[in-house]
Every structure is written in C-alpha cells, then in structure tokens.
Amino acid sequence: MTQNIQNIGLTEIVARYYDDILESSNSAYMPSIIDIKKKSFNMLIKNGLPTLKNEEWKYTNVQFLNKIPFTFERISYITQKADNLIRSIINKLSQKNYLVFFNGKFLEEYSKIEHENIEIINFKLDSNSLNPLIISSFNKLDNTDSFFSLMNTILVESGIFINVPKNNQIDKPINLINILSSEEKNIITSTRTIINISPNSMLDLIIYNYSDNKSSVLNTAVNDISLNEGAQLNLLLYQNEDKNTITFTKTNVNLEKESNLITDTITFSRGFTRNDLNVNLTGEFSKARFYGLYIGKDKSFIDNHTRVEHKVAKCQSDEFYKGIIDDSSHCVFNGKIIVSQEAQKTNAYQSNKNILLSENGIINTKPQLEIYADDVKCSHGATVGNIEKDAIFYLKSRGIDEFTAKNLLLKAFAIDIINKIHNQDWVGIIESDLVKLLNLKEIN
Amino acid sequence: MSLLKIENLKVKVENNLILNGINLEVNEGEIHAIMGPNGSGKSTLASVLAGKEGYEIVEGSVWYKGMNLLELPADIRAKEGIFLAFQYPVEIPGVTNANFMKTAVNEIRKYRNLETYDAMEFLNVMKEKAKLVEMDTSFLNRSVNEGFSGGEKKKNEIFQLAMLEPTLAILDETDSGLDIDALRIVANGVNSLRNEHNAFIIITHYQRLLNYIIPDFVHVLNKGKIIQSGDKELALHLEEYGYDWIKQNGIINN
Known part of the structure; x- marks a missing residue:
C-alpha cells in the first residue's frame, strides 16, 4: 500500500486508496463497513473537491490540496520529538486521564484511563464484530457531509468509541490527545471519535490537537456525539497546530430531550483549519451552548462553520465566537441557525466579534437565520473592529503605556472566552499558549 | 507653588x-471648580489636559510642573501625576479591577524609580482604599466597570484616584447621576485625599457637589x-x- 504519488490531485489519491482497500483480496472489512465506504466514495466522486462556487465553501479555497503530493504511508513510529511532546502535555494535566494518538494511531502504552463506569473501545474497522452503535454512527451519511468527512469515512481504519452507561456522572475529565508529526513525507491522517452518553449521565471531554511537522499533514477528524435524555457533555476542542497542518473537523452532536451540550472550540493553529460543528436539537428542553475563539497569525487560515438546527419546541442555543485576526491571516465565521416549523418557543442567540489587527488580515463573517416557526426568540450579531480607542485612552490615562494597554485589552478580549472553559488545567494551558502566540507581555 | x-x-x-x-493657573493645595452650561467646553478642557487624542490645539500652551504638557502622551501625563476621573468610565470586560490597578500602579512606580509592590502589600493597599469609597472588596475581582451601576462607576473612579495618588486630579462631572449617598462618598473621598501638595479641578454643571467639597476658586466657562x-x-x-x-x-x- 506504500506508494508515492506526484501531483495527481486529491480525488485521485483517495480513489487509488479506495481501489486498493476494496479490491485487495485481504480486505477484512465487514460487508456493512464496505457498503458504507462504497456509498461515501460515490458521494465523494459526485461532489468532488469543493470550489468557491459552493456556498458552504465560498471563502475557503481548498484547491491547493491538489498540488501536494500526499502519500498513504502511515508514519506512526514514535520519534524522540513526539515522545517529548506527549510527555510535556501529559505533565501539565492535574488529572491523569488521557488517550494519546500519534498521526491518527492510538498509542496504548502512553494512554492512561482510570474509569470503571465507562466503556472505551479502540475499535478497528477490520475486526469481525463491531458495536452496533459504531456501525450506526458510520451509517449517518447526509447532506452535511463534505468531501473531507467522506474522505475520513473512506480512509479511516480505526477509532475511539466512548460509551457512558446510564446514570453515571463521570467527574474525571477524559483527554484525547492527538499529536501529528511528520519529518519528510506529506501524509494523510484520519481520526474518528464516537461518543454515546446514556440517559442522565455526564462526561467531560477534551480533544486536543497539536502538531509539529516539517512536511504537510492533511488531517481529517469526525466526531459523532449522541446525548440521550438528560445527558450532559462538556466538550473542549483545542487546536494548536503548526503551519504545515491542514485540518478538517466535523463534529455532529445530537441532543435528546433535556440534554445539555457545553462546548468550546479554541483554534490557535497556524496552518489551514476548517471546523464544521453541527448541533441538532431533537428533544424538547435540550440546550446547547457553543463558544469559540480563533486567533489568526502569520498566514493561517481558520474557518468555523456552525449549524444549529432546532427541530423541536422549547430548546435553547447560545452561540458566541470571538476572533483576533493578525498578520496575513484569513478567518471565516459562518453561523447558521435553522428553526423548523415545529420548533416553537425556541431561544436562539448568536454573536460573533472580531478584532482585526492588521491591514493584510481578512475576516469573513456571515450569520444565517432560517426561521420557519413564529413564536421564537432569535438574535444574532457580528462585529469587526479594532481595539476600542476609548478603552486604550482609559488605560493610558491611568499611566499604562499604549503597548501594554493594547496587550491588556487584547488578552482580555480572548480571556473572556477562555475563562468560560470548564476545565481549569486547560484554561491555564490555553492562556499561556495565547500569551506566546500573540507575543503578549506577561502582566502580573 | 504653581x-x-x-x-x-x-x-x-x-x-x-x-x-x-482659556487662561487658568492652579497652585498646589488648591481646589478649583469649573462650572458652565452644556456645550461650554468643560469636558473638552478635561480631555485635553488628560491627553485624549482627536483635539486640534490651535493656539496657546499648558505648563505642568514646568513641562510642556501638550507634548506628553497620556500615559506619561498620568505617570507625572495627572488624573482624570471620567464622566463616562469605560467598561473593560476581561480585566479585573485588581489587575488593572496593579498594572497601573506598578507602571507608575517603575517610572518614578520606586519599588513595585508585591502581591500581599498591594492587596492591603487596595482593601484600604476600597474602604475609603465604601466599596465591598469583592469588586476588586470584577471586570473594570462591567455591569457597574452609575454610582459604582463613579466610586470606582475615586478609588482609582486614591490608588494612584495624583498631583493634579480633574473630576469631569463626577457628580452627575449620583444620588445623595454616593455624592457624599465621592466628596469624602476627595476631601480625605486633598493635601497641601496636590490640587483638584472639579468640573460640574451643578453647585450641589460644592456643598461637600469647598472650592478655593470658582470659574464660569461659557x-x-x-x-x-x-x-x-x-x-x-x-x-x-x-x-x-x-x-x-x-x-x-x-
């Protein structure tokens, strides 16, 4: 399966891989998995790599992917560098409860989980028996699937399934640590995470992505999450990837009656990042609060697409994304709220605030509301501006110089979101990464 | 001394x-009140003295401790002892009052070649000054002015004044929108901070505040x-x- 392909285009690379796995006589996938991969491949071929003409990809040019000669080679032997990276992250966690992945591969020897009342399976798609919840998760193909989530389904070979049984409050957070590192080859990695939280159970989950590459890494991640009646999930997605990393994530959350999602998406990556977060409120009195913070530096590209669908009555969604755009970076925020005809008494809030620090930076912000019910409370707003002049003057009038004043205000703008993260270990880690990323002066 | x-x-x-x-001379130890109708230029004078941008100086000069004040950036003016209590204090979400004052006081002390405070000393100073304006110390951990009532914002200005111990304090309509209790607290704060080495310029629309803070001079601006x-x-x-x-x-x- 090892081969190097020069400039044949991403679709062709995926196609060759697909032929490889399905036609090779030693393919050991279950018929249902082969069927899903086939369907995904047909959809991928039909859709093709998205272009700017596609409304969902209007500001997000992915054509450059065709010019990168990716290889299928799996680089999953641990280098000293990767070992150091993993250990330095683990050391920062006060609660040692983590699963470690390297270039998409689960590393059991580095992982440590202390939970009795939770089922964690590192599933392999070529095994001859799979939990039905895993198969049904793979079966959920729909029109929110993009080229990249389909690509994930075609290429992925293994994943993590976390199942919290009924009436369990898992108070110790679980950290999924994804490290990407490639020294020479342009590689493709895929991760798949399936989470099921049974009625009246609660889970704290952190998904951390870190990379340090010398060559390009194309990484697709699909997270499929089900919150059953009365379930709660605190989810932090923290992306801190280098300039050579190209990441596409798709996170689907389905919320049943009275369930509660609290999620934060923090993106400090310096490469190319596209996040799709789809929240489906399918049970009455379910609530989703999703916040985000993105910092565009150098030539980074960060696109957050969110889609919340109120399918039934009396649900609540609260969305708040903030961004700082510096240097020649380009950020996109696209927030769609759909309130279906049945979804009366909906409360839906959305806000996106941006600070544009540089003349060469670009921010595209686009709220989209589709409301088909008549008794709803919806609000949305988007702002793009600089650091407030009045606030700078206020600080200066107290003896704080302009540089420090801007520092303080910029940090405060971001901290507003960071402080709302439920996990204090990560509040500390992210705050110190923020200071480094923005070259902020440490103020004590 | 002038x-x-x-x-x-x-x-x-x-x-x-x-x-x-405008011609005005203020000496150490004096309190000057500047009164005038709306639009007479009171707040502009306060802003120009504090160093706000967006004003075009057409003519004239301002000397402060022998320095050409108009050439100094706002933060240097503050470091040299000028303080403006804002008519509309700015809300700064994400920055706590404690962190704000610690940054300001330490920057000023550095400028004056004084030792910066350590955390404990600083906390004690803040608590003492908070008492002066009858603010509960819990406000120190709240974001600067965020969600403060009008009265709380003005008390916070006087708290900051107490923390920074300026030589020349300018109060821009600090009394506007204050109830009688807040007015008394603000006035007590100012009275306890005045001494023979500092001076106050109190800008006000109404005479009311001057029942509590007795000025040496009153000027009418029109x-x-x-x-x-x-x-x-x-x-x-x-x-x-x-x-x-x-x-x-x-x-x-x-």
Whole structure:
C-alpha cells in the first residue's frame, strides 16, 4: 500500500486508496463497513473537491490540496520529538486521564484511563464484530457531509468509541490527545471519535490537537456525539497546530430531550483549519451552548462553520465566537441557525466579534437565520473592529503605556472566552499558549 | 507653588472652535471648580489636559510642573501625576479591577524609580482604599466597570484616584447621576485625599457637589472662555441666576 504519488490531485489519491482497500483480496472489512465506504466514495466522486462556487465553501479555497503530493504511508513510529511532546502535555494535566494518538494511531502504552463506569473501545474497522452503535454512527451519511468527512469515512481504519452507561456522572475529565508529526513525507491522517452518553449521565471531554511537522499533514477528524435524555457533555476542542497542518473537523452532536451540550472550540493553529460543528436539537428542553475563539497569525487560515438546527419546541442555543485576526491571516465565521416549523418557543442567540489587527488580515463573517416557526426568540450579531480607542485612552490615562494597554485589552478580549472553559488545567494551558502566540507581555 | 498654567488655550474639534482662549493657573493645595452650561467646553478642557487624542490645539500652551504638557502622551501625563476621573468610565470586560490597578500602579512606580509592590502589600493597599469609597472588596475581582451601576462607576473612579495618588486630579462631572449617598462618598473621598501638595479641578454643571467639597476658586466657562472667576459664593449666585442669565448678560455682579 506504500506508494508515492506526484501531483495527481486529491480525488485521485483517495480513489487509488479506495481501489486498493476494496479490491485487495485481504480486505477484512465487514460487508456493512464496505457498503458504507462504497456509498461515501460515490458521494465523494459526485461532489468532488469543493470550489468557491459552493456556498458552504465560498471563502475557503481548498484547491491547493491538489498540488501536494500526499502519500498513504502511515508514519506512526514514535520519534524522540513526539515522545517529548506527549510527555510535556501529559505533565501539565492535574488529572491523569488521557488517550494519546500519534498521526491518527492510538498509542496504548502512553494512554492512561482510570474509569470503571465507562466503556472505551479502540475499535478497528477490520475486526469481525463491531458495536452496533459504531456501525450506526458510520451509517449517518447526509447532506452535511463534505468531501473531507467522506474522505475520513473512506480512509479511516480505526477509532475511539466512548460509551457512558446510564446514570453515571463521570467527574474525571477524559483527554484525547492527538499529536501529528511528520519529518519528510506529506501524509494523510484520519481520526474518528464516537461518543454515546446514556440517559442522565455526564462526561467531560477534551480533544486536543497539536502538531509539529516539517512536511504537510492533511488531517481529517469526525466526531459523532449522541446525548440521550438528560445527558450532559462538556466538550473542549483545542487546536494548536503548526503551519504545515491542514485540518478538517466535523463534529455532529445530537441532543435528546433535556440534554445539555457545553462546548468550546479554541483554534490557535497556524496552518489551514476548517471546523464544521453541527448541533441538532431533537428533544424538547435540550440546550446547547457553543463558544469559540480563533486567533489568526502569520498566514493561517481558520474557518468555523456552525449549524444549529432546532427541530423541536422549547430548546435553547447560545452561540458566541470571538476572533483576533493578525498578520496575513484569513478567518471565516459562518453561523447558521435553522428553526423548523415545529420548533416553537425556541431561544436562539448568536454573536460573533472580531478584532482585526492588521491591514493584510481578512475576516469573513456571515450569520444565517432560517426561521420557519413564529413564536421564537432569535438574535444574532457580528462585529469587526479594532481595539476600542476609548478603552486604550482609559488605560493610558491611568499611566499604562499604549503597548501594554493594547496587550491588556487584547488578552482580555480572548480571556473572556477562555475563562468560560470548564476545565481549569486547560484554561491555564490555553492562556499561556495565547500569551506566546500573540507575543503578549506577561502582566502580573 | 504653581502646578498648572494654561495660557490662551484654543482647541478645535472637527473644525469647531470649542475652547476659545482659556487662561487658568492652579497652585498646589488648591481646589478649583469649573462650572458652565452644556456645550461650554468643560469636558473638552478635561480631555485635553488628560491627553485624549482627536483635539486640534490651535493656539496657546499648558505648563505642568514646568513641562510642556501638550507634548506628553497620556500615559506619561498620568505617570507625572495627572488624573482624570471620567464622566463616562469605560467598561473593560476581561480585566479585573485588581489587575488593572496593579498594572497601573506598578507602571507608575517603575517610572518614578520606586519599588513595585508585591502581591500581599498591594492587596492591603487596595482593601484600604476600597474602604475609603465604601466599596465591598469583592469588586476588586470584577471586570473594570462591567455591569457597574452609575454610582459604582463613579466610586470606582475615586478609588482609582486614591490608588494612584495624583498631583493634579480633574473630576469631569463626577457628580452627575449620583444620588445623595454616593455624592457624599465621592466628596469624602476627595476631601480625605486633598493635601497641601496636590490640587483638584472639579468640573460640574451643578453647585450641589460644592456643598461637600469647598472650592478655593470658582470659574464660569461659557463658549470656550472663562468669563468670570470668584470664590465659592460665585457658585451660589450661579445657582440662583441660572446659566441662561449668564449666557445673556455675562458677568454676575455681587
């Protein structure tokens, strides 16, 4: 399966891989998995790599992917560098409860989980028996699937399934640590995470992505999450990837009656990042609060697409994304709220605030509301501006110089979101990464 | 000793002449009240002295401790002891009052070649000053002015004044929108902070605050000019006659 392909285009690379796995006589996938991969491949071929003409990809040019000669080679032997990276992250966690992945591969020897009342399976798609919840998760193909989530389904070979049984409050957070590192080859990695939280159970989950590459890494991640009646999930997605990393994530959350999602998406990556977060409120009195913070530096590209669908009555969604755009970076925020005809008494809030620090930076912000019910409370707003002049003057009038004043205000703008993260270990880690990323002066 | 000397100061904002030849001298230990109708230029004067941008100095000069004040950036003015209590204090979400004051005080102390405070010392100083304006110490951990009531914001200005111990404090309509209790707290704060080495310029629309803070001088500003100066009696006359009278007739004869 090892081969190097020069400039044949991403679709062709995926196609060759697909032929490889399905036609090779030693393919050991279950018929249902082969069927899903086939369907995904047909959809991928039909859709093709998205272009700017596609409304969902209007500001997000992915054509450059065709010019990168990716290889299928799996680089999953641990280098000293990767070992150091993993250990330095683990050391920062006060609660040692983590699963470690390297270039998409689960590393059991580095992982440590202390939970009795939770089922964690590192599933392999070529095994001859799979939990039905895993198969049904793979079966959920729909029109929110993009080229990249389909690509994930075609290429992925293994994943993590976390199942919290009924009436369990898992108070110790679980950290999924994804490290990407490639020294020479342009590689493709895929991760798949399936989470099921049974009625009246609660889970704290952190998904951390870190990379340090010398060559390009194309990484697709699909997270499929089900919150059953009365379930709660605190989810932090923290992306801190280098300039050579190209990441596409798709996170689907389905919320049943009275369930509660609290999620934060923090993106400090310096490469190319596209996040799709789809929240489906399918049970009455379910609530989703999703916040985000993105910092565009150098030539980074960060696109957050969110889609919340109120399918039934009396649900609540609260969305708040903030961004700082510096240097020649380009950020996109696209927030769609759909309130279906049945979804009366909906409360839906959305806000996106941006600070544009540089003349060469670009921010595209686009709220989209589709409301088909008549008794709803919806609000949305988007702002793009600089650091407030009045606030700078206020600080200066107290003896704080302009540089420090801007520092303080910029940090405060971001901290507003960071402080709302439920996990204090990560509040500390992210705050110190923020200071480094923005070259902020440490103020004590 | 002379602290501040304003000479024939003329200032434009967006091409309108707002200050039209101000002359004023303030000495150490003095309290000056500047009164005047809306639009007379009171707040512009305060902002120009504190170093806000967006004002065009057409003519005149301002000397402060022998320095050409108009050439100094706002933060250096503050480090040299100028303080403006804002008419509309700015809300700064994400920055706590404690962190704000710690940053400010330490920057100022560094500038003056003084040792910066350690955390414990600093906390004690803050608690003591918070008492002065009758603020619960829990406000120190709240974001600067965020969600504060009008009265709390003004008390926070006086708290900051107490923390920074300026040589020249300018209070820009600090009394506006205050109830009688908050007014008393603000006035007590100022009275306990005044001494023979500092000075206050109190800008106000109403005479009310001057019942609590007794000024040495009262100046009447109209159309960008000080048209009359006197002692505290002038404020009482002004209250009696009203600004309409002064707009029409100019000077009040006692």
